Amino acid sequence: MTISISATINGASFTGDVPPEELLLDFLRDRLGLTGTKQSCEVQVCGVCTVLVDGNPVSSCCFLAADIDGREVETIEGLAGSDFHRRAADVFMRHAAVQCGFCTSGMLLTAKALAGRGLRGDRDEIAAAMSGNLCRCTGYRSILDSLTEILGDDQ
């Protein structure tokens, strides 16, 4: 049994059939080859699988592919090349806020969603808003410095 879906993924239309139980994470990585979204905890705690669905961050490990029907999905592959990404990448590089890189896509997509919601540069507020994105390498300080700068900029 499959479900017919029609969605926009990184600006391009997708129409096709998905098994009802297929996770969005697996659909993106295995079906579409968009491997920039990563798998880690599988219980929507760590945030490495974060993608934007209609601009909202979701943990794609706990989201059904079937549920993107009629919606817009943005992954790191779609974000890369945008002005936001260009600016964010420069800031992350300057603060050396990338180590292994496994959490990075999720961090950037969540940051974009926060920017879209008007979150500005209060450091504590940003730390709280980013509580769904874990990192084991950096100790967070450099990422928080980066996000404070990125979200503090006039949009």
Added chain:
Amino acid sequence: MERADGRLKLAGQAEFTGDIRLPGMLYGAVLHSPVAHARISSIDTSAAGKLDGVAAILTAEDLSDLDPYYGHALRDRPIVAIGKVRFTGEPVAVVAAESQAAADFAVTRITVEYDELPIAASLDQALAKEAPLVHEEVSRPGSAHGLGALPDAEGNVCYSYSFRRGDVDRAFAEAAVVVEGEYAFPAVYQYSMETHTTIAHWHGGELTLWSSCQHPFLVRQEIAALFGLPLDLVQVIVPFLGGGFGSKSYTKMEPLTAAIARKAGRPVRILNGVHESMITTRRHNMSCRMRTAAAADGTVLGRTAEAWLDTGAYADNGPRVTATAGDAAPGPYRWQAVQVQAHCVYTNTGPAGSYRAFGATHLQWIGESQLDEVARRLGVDRLEIRRRNLLRPGEEVRPGGKPLDADLIGDVEKAAGAIGWGEPQARSAEKNKRRGRGVSVGLLAAGAHPVSMATVRMGPDGSVTVLVGTTELGQGARTVMAQIAAGVLGSPVSKVVVRGTDTRYTPYDRSTGASRSTTVAGLAVQRAAQNVLDALLETAAARLEAPPQLLTPADGAIHDQGGRSMTHAELVRARFGFDGGELIGHGRVQPEGGSGSYAEGPVFWEVCVAGAEVEVDTETGVVTVLRTSTVADVGRAINPQLVARQDEGATLQGIGNALFEEMHFAPDGMLLNDTLLSYRIPAFRDIPAAMQCSIVENGDGPGPFGAKGCGEGALAAIPAAVVNALADAGVPMNTLPLTPERVWRRIQELGTS
């Protein structure tokens, strides 16, 4: 200095093992034992084998043509359970199928009958008289433990390490103060964001593995031995790793993946879930008894320690961890007498192995808390007692080993100053909150076995490729190695590319761990680059008619003193007489004298120095880390940002270890908290309000430009500093983690209001 792989990772384009798809690749799923200790009476795979999409199923009977045991310290681990399971979660069978879903489903259709055996799932149970034996036969030694002759096993104790110096009885008899205690350290999980992932592909009698492994050359060695292949027919390719921290050290999922791929006749990928990685490896939990004796003037006299480390059902790196723990028990102090025994114990739980700063993280908080208690009882300042007793550069740390090569007193003074040592303690506004400060000093023997090679290649356009076996876990190896080569050659760093490790092409490097990469592998890169530079200078000397010693490499060219220069590209072409050819430089690092063994080393001593200020809520037991300081004593910081990131990351891991990380094994051996829903790792909210990472550069390292490594020390020192700070706030603790419940109960015991 831009990180070489940063933009690739920011764009989501960096390739990790799980991102690779091979044509015809199958997906593997593992059947895990539901019981901790049992004989396997039967396995029936017939129903599973008939399912759609199932290509192959592997059990022990498929290994009968092999000697199917591996293990670099003790060769005690079967590729898949053979006749017996020893921990809940042990692989009993593997399915390879056309999709992950098909493989996962097929696993549930395999029927296994278990004949349960008595369980020894804790140190107490494993050490009890008449304890059930996890391994009935003594294990063969592995090939790469570096521990010398292994002592005889005794019951469930698979390895013991002890040493004794001076007259312990006299030291304690003469002491003005004796502190004693019993301590417990938890099992914690390294939690790299990427779980263990391996792809195996047999082709034309050769085996290629892509794996998230830190030590591809050691893995290659074990795989070759297991499958009876010459080394050069086993190829291990390591893409980017999503963190390692020791969880991916030595051999993990590679034998199982290679075995199922062999049976399937097609490439197979096994990608662990977190719950699977958590029973693939973890940190040793430990019990320890320690005594410290000191004179009235604050001079330390004697220390005794006995520690038992729970290595789980298989040894993995347990013996090395145990020896390092033993060595960490005295701390870097001038003792008259020490006596240490450390034991590595099998239990029916998931195997424990390497995790950043092992041994030091286990013991430093214990010894340092006793030293603080000595100071308190004698009325001596806790920083001052360290000044009096810490070893100084050049002093012996252990007999026959490398003398101390770091200014520990200077380092701890820095760490203390950064948290306001000596300033009046700011009081919390709230009556029920208490604050305290603590510092801690320790050492880690760094470098492991110092054998590394490197190749540097310069093409006719002057571009440079570096081949070195250090794996990129996130620490920035590909950046630092490029900086080293560029520094020697005078090339712009942007023209130097460091390629990922492929054992077919990358020269031998023993391992990525023990803080050794910049110092040992980096030295090999430096020597290889020097090789290439010598060739450039030779050609330039002839063309510019100047002696090589008066030529300088800079800006991608060789310059004479008169303002003339030739670019690298021009020099390569000149050397070969056309627009082609290549300069290839080789660098080699090996022990200068002796065997390079653990006992003769280390390559350098890594300092484990930190300070912490904490606040404890006496009504709830909640501990908050207000500020931390760490010191990276690195000789020369080739990339200061990357050094700081190591200490920041280690600080957060240390906070997790100190305050809330703990794996809970039930009495029946099952791991109860095997997902992030129930195992908490630090998040953004756990950053201390102030985190200061100092870098000390005294040029006293054996690595390139006087460098020493870093990355581990802070993880050992932060929990120790936190424990000491909490004791300073009035709540001394003997058990980690410092959960609110434990701290609150202790407060009740002490009657602190």
